[in-house]
Amino acid sequence: MVRTLAVVAAAGVALGSTGAVAAAQPSVPACTYILTAPAVVSVSGTDMVTATLSPAACDGAQTYQTVACVQMAGASGPGLCAQGRGILPAQVFYQPYRKGATYIATGRGCASKGNPPQRYCEEHGPLSAAL
Numbered sequence: 001m002v003r004t005l006a007v008v009a010a011a012g013v014a015l016g017s018t019g020a021v022a023a024a025q026p027s028v029p030a031c032t033y034i035l036t037a038p039a040v041v042s043v044s045g046t047d048m049v050t051a052t053l054s055p056a057a058c059d060g061a062q063t064y065q066t067v068a069c070v071q072m073a074g075a076s077g078p079g080l081c082a083q084g085r086g087i088l089p090a091q092v093f094y095q096p097y098r099k100g101a102t103y104i105a106t107g108r109g110c111a112s113k114g115n116p117p118q119r120y121c122e123e124h125g126p127l128s129a130a131l
Contacts, residue, residue, distance in 0.1 A: 030061035031111040035124040038103035040131050047097040053107030054089035061113035063087050070094040073102040104128045
């Protein structure tokens, strides 16, 4: 009986350590993404600041979400974010645009890889531009 408990305990430890390894982030990103610097665009005659996060290439993974955010430097508040589902890029449009202000773009790309699928997310940026 004692030997059976020792075997069960050892199996539990081994399974626990296997779970920790499976949840580890890969040393090489599952996917690469391209974050654009903030830029001014005109949308229906209104100037806005935009940034985009697009999936580029994946190593056996599949992108399931992209997020792009823009914030005006020194402004109170979190800024604005937009989300892209699946392989669609995320593009955010921030307003009001203030000429001469500095804007900061950040992004987050998420992909799944493996069997069973594991989720991998990575942050991008910040990129800033005085517009």
